[in-house]
Amino acid sequence: MSITLYLPKDAASLALGADRVARALTRAAQARGLDVELVRTGSRGMLWLEPLLEVATPEGRIAYGPVRPGDIESLLDAGLAEGGAHRLRIGRPEEHPYLARQQRLTFGRCGIIDPASVEDYRAHGGYRGLEAALAAGPAGTVEAVKASGLRGRGGAGFPTGIKWNTVMLAQAPQKYVVCNADEGDSGTFADRMLMEGDPLTLIEGMTIAAVAVGATRGYIYCRSEYPHAFAALETAIAAAERAGFLGADVMGSGRAFHLEVRLGAGAYICGEETSLLESLEGKRGIVRAKPPIPALKGLFGQPTLVNNVLSFAAVPWILEHGGPAYAAYGMGRSLGTLPIQLAGNVKRGGLIETAFGLSLREVIEDFGGGTGSGRPLRAVQVGGPLGAYFPDTLLDTPLDYEAFAAKKGLLGHGGIVVFDDTVDLARQARFAFEFCAAESCGKCTPCRIGAVRGMETIDKVLAGESPRENLALVTDLCEVMTDGSLCAMGGLTPVPVMSALTHFPEDFSGRGAKLPLAAE
Amino acid sequence: MPSHEHARGASREPWDAGRAAGIIAEHAHREGATLPILHALQETFGYVDGEAVPLIADALNLSRAEIHGCLTFYHDFRAEPAGRHTVKLCRAEACQAVGADALHEDVLRRYDVAWHGTTRDGRVTVEPVFCLGLCACGPAALVDGEPVGRLDLDTLADALTERAA
Numbered sequence: 001m002s003i004t005l006y007l008p009k010d011a012a013s014l015a016l017g018a019d020r021v022a023r024a025l026t027r028a029a030q031a032r033g034l035d036v037e038l039v040r041t042g043s044r045g046m047l048w049l050e051p052l053l054e055v056a057t058p059e060g061r062i063a064y065g066p067v068r069p070g071d072i073e074s075l076l077d078a079g080l081a082e083g084g085a086h087r088l089r090i091g092r093p094e095e096h097p098y099l100a101r102q103q104r105l106t107f108g109r110c111g112i113i114d115p116a117s118v119e120d121y122r123a124h125g126g127y128r129g130l131e132a133a134l135a136a137g138p139a140g141t142v143e144a145v146k147a148s149g150l151r152g153r154g155g156a157g158f159p160t161g162i163k164w165n166t167v168m169l170a171q172a173p174q175k176y177v178v179c180n181a182d183e184g185d186s187g188t189f190a191d192r193m194l195m196e197g198d199p200l201t202l203i204e205g206m207t208i209a210a211v212a213v214g215a216t217r218g219y220i221y222c223r224s225e226y227p228h229a230f231a232a233l234e235t236a237i238a239a240a241e242r243a244g245f246l247g248a249d250v251m252g253s254g255r256a257f258h259l260e261v262r263l264g265a266g267a268y269i270c271g272e273e274t275s276l277l278e279s280l281e282g283k284r285g286i287v288r289a290k291p292p293i294p295a296l297k298g299l300f301g302q303p304t305l306v307n308n309v310l311s312f313a314a315v316p317w318i319l320e321h322g323g324p325a326y327a328a329y330g331m332g333r334s335l336g337t338l339p340i341q342l343a344g345n346v347k348r349g350g351l352i353e354t355a356f357g358l359s360l361r362e363v364i365e366d367f368g369g370g371t372g373s374g375r376p377l378r379a380v381q382v383g384g385p386l387g388a389y390f391p392d393t394l395l396d397t398p399l400d401y402e403a404f405a406a407k408k409g410l411l412g413h414g415g416i417v418v419f420d421d422t423v424d425l426a427r428q429a430r431f432a433f434e435f436c437a438a439e440s441c442g443k444c445t446p447c448r449i450g451a452v453r454g455m456e457t458i459d460k461v462l463a464g465e466s467p468r469e470n471l472a473l474v475t476d477l478c479e480v481m482t483d484g485s486l487c488a489m490g491g492l493t494p495v496p497v498m499s500a501l502t503h504f505p506e507d508f509s510g511r512g513a514k515l516p517l518a519a520e
Numbered sequence: 521m522p523s524h525e526h527a528r529g530a531s532r533e534p535w536d537a538g539r540a541a542g543i544i545a546e547h548a549h550r551e552g553a554t555l556p557i558l559h560a561l562q563e564t565f566g567y568v569d570g571e572a573v574p575l576i577a578d579a580l581n582l583s584r585a586e587i588h589g590c591l592t593f594y595h596d597f598r599a600e601p602a603g604r605h606t607v608k609l610c611r612a613e614a615c616q617a618v619g620a621d622a623l624h625e626d627v628l629r630r631y632d633v634a635w636h637g638t639t640r641d642g643r644v645t646v647e648p649v650f651c652l653g654l655c656a657c658g659p660a661a662l663v664d665g666e667p668v669g670r671l672d673l674d675t676l677a678d679a680l681t682e683r684a685a
């Protein structure tokens with residue numbers, strides 16, 4: 001009898017030894033003469049349980065984790081094939097409280113299907129969204145996206161339907177659809193998980209977009225720090241082409257859509273959409289002044305739809321179930337679901353896709369189980385390197401774009417990084433400047449020079465050199481950067497700095513603390 | 521494979537202008553071909569030799585200054601060969617939250633190397649990187665392009681041994 005096993009091969013599972021587990025499994029199965037089919041999937045997103053091994057049984061899949069190579073023999077002895085009892089047995093993964101409390105609309109297939117198989121994708125509802133879009137036509141598709149209330153998941157939260165409408169109405173010989181897969185924000189990995197675990201959902205979303213706005217060419221700009229995502233995308237694109245879902249005649253509709261992945265080259269600023277377009281054109285990633293907006297004058301001067309991975313990936317569900325069904329999730333003007341990424345010093349880190357509106361505390365305590373070190377939590381940074389540091393007293397803030405803005409923070413791409421009480425917020429503020437100095441595109445002075453000045457000034461504070469005067473200087477500098485920067489790199493670097501200063505002033509007392517490692 | 525991170529000492533070829541011209545010609549027809557060409561060259565040779573700049577400029581009908589500008593703007597591209605193994609250590613916030621800074625000090629001391637530097641025996645080059653998307657299992661690293669989570673000095677040494685095997 002053949003046993004079907006599932007084991008992730010996304011970068012995080014590999015980082016935790018999934019390939020070593022796979023090798024041990026194959027060896028053991030051979031030695032025992034077992035007929036094992038091992039399907040390599042994406043991750044379910046319960047990262048403390050990776051590598052998570054699942055077995056197909058008549059009662060559904062049964063999961064075990066975290067599995068080490070040395071556990072394989074005892075797992076087989078315990079009757080892994082039948083889902084037998086073992087200290088690593090989790091049971092049915094979808095019944096695990098971490099997953100059972102989520103609303104997985106975008107990530108519904110991630111960790112379940114073979115990411116390289118169009119057949120598996122279709123068997124799990126794939127391409128129903130594109131079918132619906134082809135039936136609805138461009139205007140109907142854009143209408144559905146508008147009705148869903150979807151806002152860009154890349155960070156800025158701009159209404160997706162409005163952008164699609166602008167590109168649809170633009171007249172030009174060539175239009176482009178570009179996916180921003182630069183995912184540079186620290187503490188975020190949802191784009192990566194989706195690209196590695198269910199890339200066809202992104203590809204379907206981009207195809208729906210192309211048909212809606214009238215684009216025949218598309219690019220996915222994937223950061224080079226994600227070699228596995230890049231490879232998974234290339235494989236999935238080739239599979240979709242072979243199956244007639246990409247190429248000259250998409251699903252027999254007579255419409256063409258040619259999609260290609262391109263690799264970034266290690267520049268954070270290339271996540272900013274105009275810098276990204278410059279980079280795709282083969283140039284240095286220097287930010288362009290807006291207007292003109294990319295929707296009207298984007299890649300090679302043509303109308304271009306730029307969206308984040310998760311924005312595109314939300315669309316197949318929206319087209320299949322209708323805009324209002326998506327808008328039924330969430331709160332206020334933050335509708336639908338947000339794939340939250342819980343990271344840093346936390347016991348149970350991972351991917352949590354739920355309707356907007358959970359509080360930070362619910363995410364960190366109920367899902368995350370508190371800090372990984374067991375020490376008290378002291379600070380949480382939400383929204384990547386340009387996001388605010390919040391103290392415990394702000395943990396009741398709901399995950400909602402407007403609620404975060406009201407607390408001088410931002411949701412960004414949904415990354416939550418937990419720090420325990422060993423964190424030094426002055427050092428974190430210094431790092432924010434250091435990062436900006438290293439990654440600035442250099443186009444405007446407040447960002448290019450301000451970041452370096454900020455770093456030097458915080459060093460003076462830490463060395464105990466006129467702390468009050470120097471902190472006033474930091475505050476002034478932040479104002480200049482906020483008001484005088486062309487893009488959010490320089491414009492938002494003051495957010496982590498000022499939040500650290502506001503909520504954790506005691507860390508800036510100039511106690512002559514040890515300085516961080518020298519800048520690069 | 522797209523990324524130079526996969527290139528291991530053994531698979532790298534010595535710089536050869538003729539071979540480079542061939543690689544450039546393979547990609548020159550693509551829209552915005554500069555980055556794909558630079559990646560392909562680095563993948564083959566382990567770095568992008570200065571001699572490649574005029575070759576690319578001619579093939580793409582761009583100025584040498586534009587190509588040179590790209591080479592220096594992007595952190596990925598190297599102007600000289602790296603060591604036999606490349607270790608990229610994540611210095612970003614989620615890894616900081618689990619002790620990456622202290623670990624990195626130990627790594628640099630143990631291998632007697634500075635950021636961007638190569639060990640004296642030419643074995644290991646250490647590069648900083650800002651986030652690898654492994655933020656729930658940090659400290660994170662890429663060792664010759666292979667991800668490693670919950671990094672410490674021992675797992676790093678193991679990963680390097682495994683890559684050399």
Ligand SMILES: Cc1cc2nc3c(=O)[nH]c(=O)nc-3n(C[C@H](O)[C@H](O)[C@H](O)COP(=O)(O)O)c2cc1C
Nearest residue numbers: 152153154180182183184271272273307308311488
């Ligand atoms: C410095 C900087 C970095 C950014 N990085 C990313 C990124 O990595 N991924 C992303 O999708 N958007 C990023 N953005 C936002 C993009 O400029 C743009 O708003 C987004 O791609 C639009 O897609 P969306 O509407 O679907 O979010 C960044 C913006 C700035 C200013």
Ligand code: SF4
Nearest residue numbers: 441443444447487490
């Ligand atoms: S704010 Fe910084 S990154 Fe943005 S355009 Fe100005 S210099 Fe470039």
Ligand code: FES
Nearest residue numbers: 610615652654655
């Ligand atoms: S912050 Fe280190 S991997 Fe993301």
